[in-house]
Amino acid sequence: MALLDFVVRPEGARPPLAAVAGAPYLAWLVAELLLSHLIWMPRWGYWGFALHLVVAGLDIVADGLLSNSFGYNVLWLRANGFSDAQTAATVLFNLVASQSLGFLVTYFLWTEPFPPETLARVFTWPVLVALLTNMAIGEVLFTLAHRYLHQHQPELHRMHHCCRRASWSTNLIFHPVDLALEFAGPVASILATHYLLWKQDQLVLVVSYLVLQTWYALDHDEYLRLYHYAHHLSVDAVYTIYIKVRDDPSRDLVRKILIKPAALAAPASFQKQ
Numbered sequence: 001m002a003l004l005d006f007v008v009r010p011e012g013a014r015p016p017l018a019a020v021a022g023a024p025y026l027a028w029l030v031a032e033l034l035l036s037h038l039i040w041m042p043r044w045g046y047w048g049f050a051l052h053l054v055v056a057g058l059d060i061v062a063d064g065l066l067s068n069s070f071g072y073n074v075l076w077l078r079a080n081g082f083s084d085a086q087t088a089a090t091v092l093f094n095l096v097a098s099q100s101l102g103f104l105v106t107y108f109l110w111t112e113p114f115p116p117e118t119l120a121r122v123f124t125w126p127v128l129v130a131l132l133t134n135m136a137i138g139e140v141l142f143t144l145a146h147r148y149l150h151q152h153q154p155e156l157h158r159m160h161h162c163c164r165r166a167s168w169s170t171n172l173i174f175h176p177v178d179l180a181l182e183f184a185g186p187v188a189s190i191l192a193t194h195y196l197l198w199k200q201d202q203l204v205l206v207v208s209y210l211v212l213q214t215w216y217a218l219d220h221d222e223y224l225r226l227y228h229y230a231h232h233l234s235v236d237a238v239y240t241i242y243i244k245v246r247d248d249p250s251r252d253l254v255r256k257i258l259i260k261p262a263a264l265a266a267p268a269s270f271q272k273q
Contacts, residue, residue: 003084007064008071021066022223029059029168029221033214037206041106049103056095060169069165069222073173076162079261087173090159094172094179101187105209109194110202118203127207130198134190134208139242141185146239147247149178154253156181161254163220166232170220186212216241 009015032055040048064070077087121127149157156178163170174182190212194205219228219241227244230236235255237247 003088004064004074008074009068011068013068015066015068017062017065025062025066026221026223029217030214032056032059033217037102037106037210037213041103042110045107049099049107053095053099056099057092060091060095060172063168067167067222069167070169072165073163073167073170075261075264076164076258077159077173079259080158080162082159082162090174090176091169091172093176094174097176098172098179098183102209102213105206110206112202114203121203122207127201127204130193130201130204131208131211133197134193134204135211135242137189137193138186138212139240141189142182142241143239145181145185149181150237150239150254151251154257157254158257161232161235161258163232165222166220166229167222168220170232171217183216
């Protein structure tokens, strides 16, 4: 029995935890993101970070038991040369590496508690302008890196696009260099503007990071099925993250190198599975 066989099921089979799939699972994922970044890590430090890693890891396991998408993607990963051990090790490494950034922001850089009156400042024009500016800079940097991977480094991006039916686990199924290229720019820009533009406003820093972390995670959610879900399903040329802008599909190389699993049809349309 292969390591990830427990998430691989016949097409149409009912997952063991299907009863809590969809809205209940999504609500839990968002709640856990907020709890870990607003309470566990800033208040409990390394113990809170450890708790977040354990719970987030269990969320990935649950993803394979709530839906058949993770298992479907495992078949693509195997067909493209990625062993189950390699996939599992990559997920674990990326979990620790990516969430370390959240720990940096919420434990080491966030040093002041946010009373209710401070949180209300999110809806003032100076803070909204700062948040939108950070999102705009992040959009440009992410799009440039994402387009570069599709057009010039398809082998680095192959692993991620073996996830043809995106689900929560897709957030961590990246070649680590791919993950660094795509997300280093947006995260670095938030840190840079924190010191260079926003006078080290901690509210702007934490909320900007939470928006980035939450949105970049939810765009792979198979219940919400935002337009990035369609990007995985058809490997189209939409390289943006917050807005939908289509690039030149003729220059995309990722779609050309993906190997379809034997006796398994590639997803042909953007339909709910």
